[in-house]
Amino acid sequence: MNIDKKLFTLKYSPDIQSHLKPNKKDCKNCKTKACTFICPAQVYEWSEEKQELIVRYENCLECGACRIACEHKSLDWKYPKGTKGVTFKQG
Amino acid sequence: MTDNNKTDVIVVGAGPAGIACAITLARAGKEVVLIERGSFAGSKNVFGGAIYTQPTKEIFPDFETEAPVERCNIEHKFMILGKKDSTTITYRKEDNVSYSVIRAKFDRWMAEEAKKAGVILVEETVVKELIKNGTTVVGVRTELEDYFANIVILADGVNSLLARSIGLRKDIETRDVALSVKEVIKLDKDTINNRFNVGNSQGVIGEIFGGAMSGILGLGFMYTNVDSVTIGLGVTLDDLVENNYRPFEILEQLKQHPSIAPLIEGGTLKEYSAHLIPEGGYRKVPQLCDNGVMVIGDAAMLVNNLHWEGTNLAMISGKLAGETAIQALDKENYSKKTLCEYEKALKKSFIMKDLKTYKDLMNIAHARKKAFMGYYLNKINSFFEMFTSVNSIPKKEGYHKFIKSIFTDRKFTELLKDIWALLRLIWSILL
Numbered sequence: 001m002n003i004d005k006k007l008f009t010l011k012y013s014p015d016i017q018s019h020l021k022p023n024k025k026d027c028k029n030c031k032t033k034a035c036t037f038i039c040p041a042q043v044y045e046w047s048e049e050k051q052e053l054i055v056r057y058e059n060c061l062e063c064g065a066c067r068i069a070c071e072h073k074s075l076d077w078k079y080p081k082g083t084k085g086v087t088f089k090q091g
Numbered sequence: 092m093t094d095n096n097k098t099d100v101i102v103v104g105a106g107p108a109g110i111a112c113a114i115t116l117a118r119a120g121k122e123v124v125l126i127e128r129g130s131f132a133g134s135k136n137v138f139g140g141a142i143y144t145q146p147t148k149e150i151f152p153d154f155e156t157e158a159p160v161e162r163c164n165i166e167h168k169f170m171i172l173g174k175k176d177s178t179t180i181t182y183r184k185e186d187n188v189s190y191s192v193i194r195a196k197f198d199r200w201m202a203e204e205a206k207k208a209g210v211i212l213v214e215e216t217v218v219k220e221l222i223k224n225g226t227t228v229v230g231v232r233t234e235l236e237d238y239f240a241n242i243v244i245l246a247d248g249v250n251s252l253l254a255r256s257i258g259l260r261k262d263i264e265t266r267d268v269a270l271s272v273k274e275v276i277k278l279d280k281d282t283i284n285n286r287f288n289v290g291n292s293q294g295v296i297g298e299i300f301g302g303a304m305s306g307i308l309g310l311g312f313m314y315t316n317v318d319s320v321t322i323g324l325g326v327t328l329d330d331l332v333e334n335n336y337r338p339f340e341i342l343e344q345l346k347q348h349p350s351i352a353p354l355i356e357g358g359t360l361k362e363y364s365a366h367l368i369p370e371g372g373y374r375k376v377p378q379l380c381d382n383g384v385m386v387i388g389d390a391a392m393l394v395n396n397l398h399w400e401g402t403n404l405a406m407i408s409g410k411l412a413g414e415t416a417i418q419a420l421d422k423e424n425y426s427k428k429t430l431c432e433y434e435k436a437l438k439k440s441f442i443m444k445d446l447k448t449y450k451d452l453m454n455i456a457h458a459r460k461k462a463f464m465g466y467y468l469n470k471i472n473s474f475f476e477m478f479t480s481v482n483s484i485p486k487k488e489g490y491h492k493f494i495k496s497i498f499t500d501r502k503f504t505e506l507l508k509d510i511w512a513l514l515r516l517i518w519s520i521l522l
């Protein structure tokens with residue numbers, strides 16, 4: 001089963017603003033781009049064309065792994081606003 | 092709460108730690124505000140999982156009959172997966188040591204109980220930062236308002252950005268957390284009863300080693316709920332980073348293992364989720380108290396990962412911090428010295444004692460993971476493969492070949508290192 005189908009089982013109320021803000025300069029120089037594979041919701045994708053990360057923050061599961069794994073420790077990471085983000089019905 | 096938004100205690104985070112703490116205070120007649128960022132308590136929370144009867148009863152004496160529990164676990168399966176084969180040790184006893192629960196239901200129930208006891212629960216509210224007066228924490232800043240209290244207790248879970256913001260703990264390293272992904276798979280009740288060989292309200296816990304997680308610090312887990320089966324795994328974040336692994340791909344592989352697939356066959360995915368597990372252990376427990384503030388539960392790294400124990404450490408640390416807060420409120424003294432009674436109580440309890448018992452476990456496991464989480468697990472399966480095969484080769488030859496392989500598969504020095512690591516581990520656990 002692919003990740004989109006998995007994420008489809010979740011209830012989200014996305015904010016209009018991203019709560020995840022990578023540091024563009026650091027991302028350009030980042031060797032591992034760890035966030036693009038460790039994220040359990042595949043929120044980050046590196047765009048070769050734009051030379052920046054595409055951030056699908058609305059899919060975020062709010063686990064915090066990308067903040068810790070960021071090669072440059074420069075990912076500006078916050079919880080979404082109180083009424084926003086993911087709601088687990090099972091957990 | 093008074094007009095100036097001041098209360099006795101603010102607890103941040105309505106997970107097991109925060110709720111246990113808040114209810115302890117409310118039962119003693121103290122005014123407590125419990126702030127939770129999710130739309131309800133439990134809505135942001137993910138675990139395996141099982142809650143443990145004895146510690147849960149310390150906070151909720153009647154939970155077995157009143158709380159939304161799923162199944163009472165009567166069997167533990169320890170499954171060692173090879174590529175295609177597996178070896179399982181099963182321990183079964185009709186007892187009530189633990190129950191499977193769904194956090195979205197169970198945490199919500201606990202929070203309702205807390206409300207009944209007088210706790211003021213504020214949901215859908217993120218605490219953005221702590222408010223300090225000099226060196227003392229005096230309140231919290233949320234998106235909408237500031238709240239003030241004599242004591243602020245941080246129960247904001249594994250990421251605890253709040254404890255970090257006031258320097259109580261350092262930033263988490265990738266080796267000190269496991270990233271866990273899990274799926275809750277819907278199956279009908281009778282199918283679960285048949286497949287797991289249990290009655291209607293009885294359940295099974297599976298702990299899964301090897302397989303898709305061979306050679307990395309990862310463990311899989313399986314739990315039975317009333318009409319669903321949970322399957323998931325946790326892998327240390329440094330292993331994911333180093334190996335370029337996508338966590339959900341490892342889970343897909345695990346689900347396809349011939350010993351796992353039949354258990355979940357025909358089920359439909361109800362929910363996918365992910366969460367971090369603190370794995371730093373004893374050596375990474377942060378500073379637990381300061382002027383006006385205490386840290387409890389996952390925020391304080393209080394998890395015994397080998398035993399999948401977290402909710403119990405959370406609840407009991409919450410209770411102990413609550414008891415310290417009651418004394419502090421009675422004395423009207425909220426200094427670090429007074430609040431450090433909590434740290435002393437924690438040290439006397441099973442919590443710090445257990446973490447201390449396993450203080451070397453993770454270091455040794457990190458150093459020898461290829462051997463202990465890979466090679467030897469495979470060896471167990473190959474032993475049973477040899478033992479059960481019927482191939483007209485004399486048994487003695489089979490045994491000799493197996494024993495010889497241990498000395499030829501790997502360098503002799505590696506073998507010595509493994510033995511040394513094992514002895515050190517046993518030594519550190521038992522002495």
Ligand SMILES: Cc1cc2nc3c(=O)[nH]c(=O)nc-3n(C[C@H](O)[C@H](O)[C@H](O)COP(=O)(O)OP(=O)(O)OC[C@H]3O[C@@H](n4cnc5c(N)ncnc54)[C@H](O)[C@@H]3O)c2cc1C
Pocket residue numbers: 079103104105106107108109126127128129132133135136137138139140141142143216217218219246247248249271272273323325366367368387388389390393394399400401402403405
């Ligand atoms: C995959 C997995 C399997 C596990 N299996 C088991 C198991 O089987 N048995 C077991 O006992 N333990 C298990 N654990 C561990 C257990 O879940 C945790 O130890 C336990 O939940 C910790 O409780 P807590 O209250 O400290 O933190 P949490 O349960 O994480 O609660 C923290 C709360 O704080 C809220 N919060 C966070 N930040 C803020 C903020 N800034 N403002 C407002 N609210 C905030 C969160 O929304 C959350 O409700 C498992 C953990 C995982 C991840």
Ligand code: SF4
Pocket residue numbers: 022023026027028030031032033034035036053069070071072073074075
């Ligand atoms: S790991 Fe950090 S620096 Fe690297 S691409 Fe991701 S966010 Fe950018």
Ligand code: SF4
Pocket residue numbers: 020038039040041042043059060061062063064065066067
């Ligand atoms: S918090 Fe977790 S789910 Fe969200 S973007 Fe980061 S790694 Fe992905």
